[in-house]
Amino acid sequence: MxxxxxxxxxxxxxxxxxxxxxxxxxxxxxxxxxxxxxxxxxxxxxxxxxxxxxxxxxxxxxxxxxxxxxxxxxxxxxxxxxxxxxxxxxxxxxxxLDPVPTTQSATSVTSTGGTLHGLIDAGGLPTEAWFEYGPSASLGQSTSRQDVSQSSTAAAVSAAVSGLTGGQTYHFRAVAENESGRANGQILTFTPSDPLPPTPTVTTNAATGVTSTGATLRGSVNANGIASEYWFEYGASQSLGQSTSRQSAGSGSTTYSYYRNISGLSGGQTYYFRIVA
Structure with a gap:
């Protein structure tokens, strides 16, 4: 009432x-x-x-x-x-009356999803609301229906969507329906962020050929399908501070072993090192 x-x-x-x-x-x-x-x-x-x-x-x-x-x-x-x-x-x-849905901006947008928002004036009748969305203005997908207060003041509704493609623009709108009829809100858009490219996988292996002034640093790199470079960082403390020149690690998805020779070290000094890509 x-x-x-x-x-x-x-x-x-x-x-x-x-x-x-x-x-x-x-x-x-x-x-x-x-x-x-x-x-x-x-x-x-x-x-x-x-x-x-x-x-x-x-x-x-x-x-x-x-x-x-x-x-x-x-x-x-x-x-x-x-x-x-x-x-x-x-x-x-x-x-x-027919309900009056108002589509509001999406929030919490990630590379695979976001939260859709709207306001629903139920027109004084028990009303259901949901969102329609898709990669074009034709939409094609919808969230589950939710009950809305039957008052004549606007009620906030929201729904989280997932499984989206980063970099793709999505269209969406709020929809409401009651005994009097169905109404569509205006269509808005949002774009999930582009997913970050995969980073190379690296493993630092034990040094070999250690002398009083030098050593051979070893490690492995998998470029994970992205054009990558590798190098070694080393130094007399865990802060490192020195590095070898960069070399190509390719762009494949196979793990390869790499090494670089370094010299000019001080005998009796402990050195730290790691491979970087």
């Missing part, structure tokens, strides 16, 4: 409630009369179709009620109460 709407002019107040049940709704109206009024009228408008009489000159009770039941959803129902003591009229408006 929606909260009662109340509009007042002078001393007269028209109020009402809208109750929805599936594809139908009931409207209960009540008002207080102006104390010195001798004539009253109640009129009704559906959408913008003009005013029609419901009651004319009802008894001037202190409080009067009227039930307008079994109405079809998908329309705006407006009522006005007038008395001979009023120039203006009081109005009460009730609606149960």
């Amino acid at each position: 929606l909260p009662a709407g109340v509009w007042a002019v002078g001393q007269s107040v028209l109020s009402g409630t809208c109750t929805f049940d599936g594809s139908r709704m009931d409207i209960q109206l009540s008002w207080t009369n102006v104390s010195d009024a001798t004539a009253n009228s109640l009129q009704k408008m559906i959408d913008d179709g003009g005013w029609n009489w419901l009651l004319q000159d009802p008894p001037p009770f202190d409080v009067f009620t009227y039930a307008d039941n079994n109405l079809a959803v998908g329309h705006v129902y407006k009522y006005q109460h007038k008395t001979d003591a009023q120039v203006a009229s009081n109005t009460f408006l009730c609606r149960a």
Whole structure:
């Protein structure tokens, strides 16, 4: 049940409630009369179709009620109460309409997914919402449906999507459906980031040919399909500080062993080294 709407002019107040049940709704109206009024009228408008009489000159009770039941959803129902003591009229408006989805920007975008967001005005009816998305404006994929509050204020919805391709632009929109109909939000886009290329795999092996002034540094590299270079870093502490020249490690996916000879070392000094690619 929606909260009662109340509009007042002078001393007269028209109020009402809208109750929805599936594809139908009931409207209960009540008002207080102006104390010195001798004539009253109640009129009704559906959408913008003009005013029609419901009651004319009802008894001037202190409080009067009227039930307008079994109405079809998908329309705006407006009522006005007038008395001979009023120039203006009081109005009460009730609606149960197609939902209004608003697509909002995606967040938490990674190389394989993101979170889609939207706002759903349920139009006063029990409503389901979901997102449609895909690599073109034709969309083609959808998230699971989720229930949305049946109030006429916008409710936030979101859904995480995964399994996307980095660097590919994706289109998406919020969608909502209730007894009154289905509505699509505007189409927005987002682009998952390009995945980082694989890094080479390296293994440092034991040095060989160690003398008082030099050694042969050894290691292996797998380029993992990306054009790569390798070199050795070494030094008298774990900070290293020296390096050999860079050499090609190819671009294949096979592990190869490499070595480089170094000289000019100090006998009795411990040296640290590693292969880098």
